[in-house]
Every structure is written in structure tokens, then in C-alpha cells.
Amino acid sequence: MILPISSQLANVIGFAGTACIVFAYAYITGRERPNPFVQHGVNLLGACLLTISLLVNLNPASLVLEGFWAAIAIWGLVKAVRDRSSGTRARQN
Template identity: 80%
Template sequence: MILPLPTEIANIIGFAGMACIVFAYAYITGRERPNPFVQHGVNLLGAALLTISLLVNMNAPSLVLEGFWAAIAIWGLVKAARNRGGDRRPN
């Protein structure tokens, strides 16, 4: 345990993170033109919440996965912010 949180609280936080990631995936699947700020923002929130949970209930491979998940979400947010200014070139 790296964070001094009760296991039950860590699990609730982890389930909230999981719900965020599932929501984001369903959102992009169900929408014809999903908002990238919603998609990547919710994914980033999910990765952050799951990371908190994993720092209590350590699972190294899952922690690394959440790091990549967060990095991809940040990349998506940066791309969306750049494209917001009217530049619609594919990246």
C-alpha cells in the first residue's frame, strides 16, 4: 500500500474510475460526432481514479496500463485543443 486509504474507499474510487472509462468508450461508440474533450477528459479522469485505487491495492501491470491510458488521453486533449482553433488538418 502506497497511499494510506482504507481498502473499501480505494475500491469505490477504482469503481468510479472504471465507470468513467466504460462511459467514455460507450460515448464514442454511440455518438456520430463525439466531443473529444468529453471523450479524453473522462478517460483521463478514469485513469486518475484507477491510479489512486492501484496505489492502495498495488497491481504493477495495471498501474503501468493506467499511465499509458492517461498519456493517450492527454495527447487526445492536446490534439483537440489544437484543432479547436480552426485548424482541421489530420494529425
């Protein structure tokens, strides 16, 4: 155990993270034009919550997966910010 929380609380946090990731997947599947901030933000939240759970109930392979999941979500958020900024500049010109 790396974090000082109970295994039961870690499991609840992990299930919340799982719910976030499933929601984000359903969101992008069900929307014609999903908002990338919702999609990637919820994915990042899910990855963070699952990481907390995995730091208590250690599973190295899943921990690595969540690291990649979080990195991809951050990449998506950065891309969304850049796209929004370039769209704003294009409308101003």
C-alpha cells in the first residue's frame, strides 16, 4: 500500500474512475460532435481515480495502463485548447 487509505475506500474510488471512463466512451459513441473537453477531461479524471486505487491495491500493469490513459487524455486536452485558440484567431481575422 502506497497511499494511507483503506482498501475498501480505494475500491470505491477505483469504481468511480471506471464509471468515468465508461461514461466518456459512451459519450463519444453517442454524440455526433462530442465536446473534447468533456471527453478527455472525464477520461483524465477516471485515470486519476483509478491510479489512486491502484496505488493502494497495487497492480503494476494496470498502473502503467492508467499512466498512458492519462497521458493521452492530457494530449487530447492540449490539442482541444490549441484547436479552440486557433479557431478564435481565425474568427478574429
